[in-house]
Amino acid sequence: MEALEQLNYTGELSPLRDRMIAELEDVNTLCVTYRSRIYRYALLSLKDPDLAETVTQDCFLKAFKARKDFRGDCSIATWLTRIATNLIRDCTRSRKFQFWKTASSTALEAGDIADRLRSPGISPEASLVVREELVKVWDAVDALPDKQRSVFVLRFVEEMELPEIAIAMGLHVGTIKSHLHRGLAAVRKTMEKKR
């Protein structure tokens, strides 16, 4: 894989890996450091706080159990994101999830999020403009296919680099770029259409 080749440390891997495994041993610190990040990714992918919490817990449990298998060829954050990606995929494939997704057409309205968005120091008019803009982007991202949305979230919310996303998603960097272009095109079109 291209991404793996790019992050293929050779000579100096061992001390770095040892340090990372030591970090993985301390599960409390690990959770404090990465919990919000993994939860956010799961929440934006699943749109369900309870499921997101379950995925987050399972992610840390799996990581702790498999800490000896960690090769150290990527950062801990990327490795955890990869575990979370697999768990999210399993979750979205389940019949129960499909049922509730169909039953509740939109689990969370973009307007609800926009209403709660705090924008201190700006006028009510500007706040309204921001709100409308957010609703457009939120709807556009929601309409993306699952994989595209995950890639979009990892890039524009978690601000991960493309090779890191490639490792986390188990895809080539080229495929990640393609997903991002499609996602961005969808967002841009939605913003222009409703203008």
Place this chain on the structure above:
Amino acid sequence: MNSNHLSAWEQEEYVLDQRTPQMLRHLTECDECRAAVAQLEHGLGVYRKAAVQWSAESLATRPQQFITASRQPVLSLRWAMAAMIPIVLVLIALLPLRTSNPHPAQPGVAQISTAQIRNDAGDDALLDQVDQQISAAVPSSMESLTHLVSTGSGTAAKGSKQIVQNN
């Protein structure tokens, strides 16, 4: 690259940090392209801010209790399994002794068997008592009436006593 304006693809490349010197030069000169890119970036920034805020609010309502909760059952289960192994081994070791030796020499086992025999005898006696009460012609609560009938005069009384006895 388009000589007039940045294409949609190029604008997206710029947002994805895949920037070329030509792109940067054009953006310094072209207000329209700069505005388009800025708007796209602003939209993404608002989305990120909202997502982070929503996630933080949602996470704040959830206590961080899973670390100990997830580890304790695993440990306690392991201890329970470890404690069960010798018990199971002892039971397996005792099983052939019990089946192969019907008259065991151990006093403990003998005590158990005599107590069981006593219990069985008690059960038989109780069953006999119940059987007698059920099969009796006159229930015990009505036995006093049979005395009245037997002490009475005349053939009618005798006849009725006979009927009762026959029954």
